[in-house]
Amino acid sequence: MSTPQPNDFSVVHPIDHLMRADRLPHILCAGCGIGTVIHAYVRAIDESGTDPDQHVCVSGIGCSGRAAGYVNVDSYHSTHGRALPFALGIAVHNPSLTVTVISGDGDLMAIGGNHFIHAARRNVNLNVICINNFNYGMTGGQVGPTTPIGAKGTTAPQGSIEHPFNLPYLAKACGASFVARWTILHVRQFTDAILRSMDKDGFCFTEVLSPCPTSFGRRNKLGEGLDEVEMYRERCHIENGAENLQDLDIDIVDHEQPITVGNFVDIERTAFHA
Amino acid sequence: MTSADGIVRKPMDLDRAGVPEGEVHIITERCKECGYCIEYCPEKVLVYSKEINSRGYHFPMIAEDKATSCVLCKFCDLICPELAIYTTDASDDETQS
Amino acid sequence: MSSKAAQKQAAPDSPQRVLTGRQFMLGDHACAEGALAAGLDFFAGYPITPSTEVAEHLASRLPAVGGRFVQMEDELGSIAAIIGASAAGARSFTATSGPGFSLMMENIGLAAMMELPCVIVNVQRASPSTGLPTMVGQSDILQARWGSHGDYGIVAYCPSSPQECFELTIDAFNTADRYRIPVFILMDEVVGHMAERVEIPEAKDIPHVPRKGPRTAPGTGQFLPYAADADLVPPIAHAGDGYKVHMTGLTHDERGYPSLTAETHDKLVHRLVDKVRLNAADIVDFEEQDVDDADCVIVAYGCTARSATAAVTQARAEGLRCGLLRPKTIWPFPEARVRRLLEIGKVKRFIVPEINLGQMRREIERLTQLPTLRLNHAGGAMPTPNAILEIIRS
Incomplete structure (x- = not known):
C-alpha cells in the first residue's frame, strides 16, 4: 500500500469530485455518523449515473443541516425546519431536478414537523434523508421528538418522559411513497435506498440511525460512536416490507429490544405536480 | 465450505474465481479515529497507527502481516464518515503498470 | 421533465x-x-x-x-x-x-x-x-x-x-x-x-429587468456566487445551471462557503444594506401634488393618500398653500426629496395621516425639525378628507 505521510493532501478520495473537498475535514465530531450519510448520498449520485448538475441538496439547521455545505452539487443550507418547503419550491419549479433533503430529526420532525407531514401527504417529488441521532447535537444534547422514553438530554436530565415519534410509521401514515429505516452500519442498504428514492417519483423517506457520541452517547452510556454502532449491529434485524410499522419504536434504554430496519414501503401513489 | 451435515459444497466456478486483492489508501489527515474501518474490516487488515495526524488522531494503517489481505469489500470506504480511506483493485494496478 | x-x-x-x-x-x-x-x-x-x-x-x-x-x-x-x-x-x-x-x-x-x-x-x-x-x-x-x-x-x-x-x-x-x-x-x-x-x-x-447571470461558463470553477460587481450585486446562478453553487444563511465568503469570522460578517452585512442604500436614487419612487409652493406638506401613502389628495384639492380651492408628497416606495423612504424640500425652505409644517400610531411620522420627525402634525387611527377606519382638511386649516 501507499503510506501517505501526515499533511499529505496529494491523495484524493475517488468520490472527492462530488464533495467540496476543499472543505474537508468537515466540522462533525469523531464517530458522528452524518459524514457516512453524506458519503452515501454522493456515492448514490455517482452510482445512479445521472448528471450531478441535475442534483440539488437542501438541508435545514443543525449538525445534519451542514450536509449541504459539503456536497458538490447545487446546495442550499436553509433555515431551521424549512428545508422541505424550500426544496418543494425548487422541485416544483424545475421538475427535471432530483432534489434531496438531508437533515436531522429535530429539524425535520420538531420545528419542521408540519412541513414533513404535508410534503408526504402531497407526495412531493423529494428524497428525504432524516439522520436520527435522537437529540439536538449542535446545541449540546437536548431531547427532541425522537428521543426515546428514558433517554437523557440536557433538557431532560432524569430521562425523557415524552413519547417519541416512530418515523417510518409517521411517514407511511402521511402518504410517503417510499419509507425505509437503516443505520449507518447498513451503509450498502441505505445507499440502495437513496438510489431507489432518486429513481422513484413522489415523497421518499429514509431514516438513518446515527451515533452522536459527543452529545447523546456520552449522556446515555452508549460509549463512543463505535460502541453505538456495535449496539446497532447486535440489535438490528432486517425486515424488508415490514407491515407492523406501529410496533417499530426504538428503545435505547432496554438493550434487549430489537431495532427493526429495512425498506418498509415502496408503493405507487400519484406524485405532486403543480 | 463444509456444511453442518459434513457435505462439501463447492462453487462450480471455483477454479476460475479468485478472491480479489485490494490496495488500501488512507488519507491520514482526514481521519478522526472513529475506528469504524478498523472494527468492521472482515479481514482485520487495519490497526491504529502509533503516530498521530496533525489534529491528534491515530489513523488506520495496514497491520504488519496483512499487506495482501484486503479482499476489496470496500466497507472501510463506505462507512468512513470522513472520506479518509478507500480501496482499489490491486490486480488492476498490476495490469496497468 | x-x-x-x-x-x-x-x-x-x-x-x-x-x-x-x-x-x-x-x-x-x-x-x-x-x-x-x-x-x-x-x-x-x-x-x-x-x-x-x-x-x-x-x-x-x-x-x-x-x-x-x-x-x-x-x-x-x-x-x-x-x-x-x-x-x-x-x-x-x-x-x-x-x-x-x-x-x-x-x-x-x-x-x-x-x-x-x-x-x-x-x-x-x-x-x-x-x-x-x-x-x-x-x-x-x-x-x-x-x-x-x-x-x-x-x-x-x-x-x-x-x-x-x-x-x-x-x-x-x-x-x-x-x-x-x-x-x-x-x-x-x-x-x-x-x-x-x-x-x-x-x-x-411591460418593463422587464432580468437577473444578472454568470459571465463565466459552468464547470470552469471560476464563478464566485457572492463576488459582487461595482453595484454591490453579485451575478446569480440557479439550481441546475451547472455552477454547483452553495447558499447558506450562515455568514459566508464570496464562494458562498460559511466563513464564521467578524471580518467576513461585517463586510457581508454592510454590502447587503448598502446595495439598497447606495442605489436608493434609482429605486425611490414618489408622486407629488402641489408641493412646489406649499408651506404645508402632507405625507401619505396607500388608501390614506386618497383622502389626502381630496383634502389638498379642497384646501387649494380655499386658497391654502398645501401639497401632498406620496411615497410609492416607502422603503427606501424618499429621504432626499424631503431634505430638498427643507433646503428650499418653503415648507413650515408636515402632516402625516396614517392608519397606525405614527410609524411613518417617525421618518419625517427624524428628517426634519419642523412641526409634524399627526392624524392617527389604530385601524379599522381610514382618515376622511375632512379630518385631514381640518388639520390643514388649523
Missing part, C-alpha cells in the same frame, strides 16, 4: 399572460395580474384575509399560463417555498397579511442573506395579533423594514389604487431581481378590496 410537466411550460409571452386593455378589477386581482405580467413563475401561499383574493386569482390564472401554484400548509412554508423556487430561477411570489407576514420574518432574512429575489405582498389589516381581519390597517410599515433579525436591505412599495397595485407589482419583481433582495408590496385592505379601472399595457411594453 415528465410530459405532463412539459405540457405546462407555456410560452412566457403567451397572450393571456398579460390582460392587455381596460379592465375593472379589485386591487388584489390587479396585484396578481401585475405579477403575471411581470413573468411570475411560482406562487406559494396560505389563505389569509384580506389577501386571499390574490391567491385565488392566481390559482386559476397562473397554471393556465405555465406557472405553478401551490397552497402551502402555513406562511412559514410559503416564504420558504418561494425562496427555494427563486433559487431554481423562478420569479416567485406570495401574498399574505399581518399574522402571516409575522410568520415569514425569519426567512425574509434568509432571502436577504442568500440574496434570492422574491416578492411578498402584505395586504395590511388592523393589527396587532388577529386584530380586525377584514378591516384596514397600515401598521406593518416598520415591520417591513426591520422585522427580521439583523441588518439587511429591502424595498417596499405602497400602492394607492388598483392601477398602482398592477404597476408597482411589476416594479417589485424588477427591483427584486435587479438587486437580489426580497421586495414587499405593502397594500392595505381598502386598496386591496377596492375595484377600479386598471389600464393594462401590451406585453411588449
